[in-house]
Amino acid sequence: MSAEEFFEISADTVTVEVTDAKTGETFRRELPIDYYENANFLRLRAEDFSGALSELVFCSGRGVERMKDMTGRGPDHDRCGGHGGK
Numbered sequence: 001m002s003a004e005e006f007f008e009i010s011a012d013t014v015t016v017e018v019t020d021a022k023t024g025e026t027f028r029r030e031l032p033i034d035y036y037e038n039a040n041f042l043r044l045r046a047e048d049f050s051g052a053l054s055e056l057v058f059c060s061g062r063g064v065e066r067m068k069d070m071t072g073r074g075p076d077h078d079r080c081g082g083h084g085g086k
Helices: 061-070
Strands: 007-012 014-019 026-031 032-038 041-047 052-059
Touching: none
Parallel strands: none
Antiparallel strands: 007 032, 014 026, 032 041, 041 052
């Protein structure tokens, strides 16, 4: 399956790889983080220090534009060219 065929990606574990700025040494860690990604956003969910659910959401440019449209802050014209009322 090519990357163009994926509509969403999800996992319950994330592997993080970092390279230390001082030593140049690389470290890898598997973390119990729920990962979900689609064309609009990437969401990371995990427990914080107190055990409460915490999440980070990163929006793509496309996702930001769609959010603007859904909240009425988008352009006042039809992006698709033909779906507007006449």
